[in-house]
Amino acid sequence: MHAFTRLTAAGLLAAGLTAGAAGPALAAPPDPAGSGSAFGLAATGGPLGSVPPVPAVSSDAGPARKSLLKEDRLKAVRASALNVSAAPANARSNVADLAVPTAKLKADAVTATCRDARGGAHLTQATVAGRRLDASPPPNTTIPVDVEGVGRTSLVLNKQQRLPNGRLAVTAMQLNLPGGKGALRVASATCGRVPAQRPVEAPAPKPVKHHDLPVTG
């Protein structure tokens, strides 16, 4: 209990730092419109601990990808084989062997995809408190969960947020801490639309030689 109090205090501090930034700002490092980004795992504050988005990629040009064999900095969360990739108009994050024991949350694989500003999430063998979760949950499916030492909170599946610049952020799983005191995010992908191809300047015409059209003089 003593430890929990300390953790909660840390959580409050973290919450203060991230107040109002629970969504997009956390989803990925700041990036311009017309870029894609993805990360495997991120946590802010609370008894779950804090970790910046890892692995994280961002791209406003060609494809970028990163992998992490294992993430074990968070005592409350285990995950392996975190693979993320991003290009301006598509992004994907896949986290395997996820376990959050205090929330009785497990999944063989958690995937978020975003393509041309449309997104989806896929969960493989995911359970919370022994309950099987929908493999393809509708956007922003929220289910109550009890987290040990935290109490009743919510798990949002396939969290989709439209960002101010028109991009879409998809987080396959987001375990919220009560009172907005942070969250654990698993598998997040953000992407824009295929950049509207800025039309090139029309070419100057080339005269068609020896081609006559009788015109009206």
Add this chain to the structure above:
Amino acid sequence: MTARRTGTGGRARVPAVLAASALLAGAGALLGGCGHSPANTASAGGTGRPARAQAPAGAPEATTYARLKGVPRDDAPDGATGGLVVHPAKAVPVLDKPGGRTVATLPAQQLGGPTWVPVVQSSGDWRRVLLPSRPNGATGWISGAADGLITAHTPYTVKVDLSRRRLTLLKAGKPAGAWSVAVGGARTPTPTGRTFMLATLAPATRTPSPLVLPLGTHSATLDTFGGGPGTVALHGWPDRSVFGKAVTHGCVRVPQDALDALAKVPLGSLVFIGA
């Protein structure tokens, strides 16, 4: 004299007042002396070429030679656009409305050069474009997702003020040149409305103009002219005394420096002809 007529070689059946001018008559013959492009001669009936088989058989090609039926008319003849122009790398069907009935085919080429038409309206993935065919103001819808459709932007527009007999070239909305020009006479007026730069032709004979710039519009009073379909064009003229006068069969005759500037204007650029 507003009845449709046929001018042959610019001599026999053009209005007498105009035919009286040897220069004018000569212009008809010179500008019109070389006949049609083989590729476009039979355009109005649909050529049925295998490479253009996307449109239903019988859909006429939208060329300067065609008279199209069932096409929506331009309902904003004064309307400016953002300068979007499109070129079909291969022929595309032209519909009467988004997802509607095919009324024509827009070929990849016009008059030996690439087809570029202005987009005047968009609806979802559909682009409404001006067509170079009769009736004047013919428009149609093409799919913006059509295979091979190339999109570009032109900063240029051309304005022809018939009453002031003045042509102004605008780049990004700002005047880039203005010239006194000759426009259609009272009996063969230059048609008003919104049209576009259709082609850039270098005739075999450089007189009276080394370049002829046909527009997507046609004389309303001459169904044919010199063997052609009555296409209105911008072109040069050796006798500077015509500039500022309403003396042509419908074409707009421009000074050499105007022709030089207009020759650089991308095909598909809008031309506004106002009374």
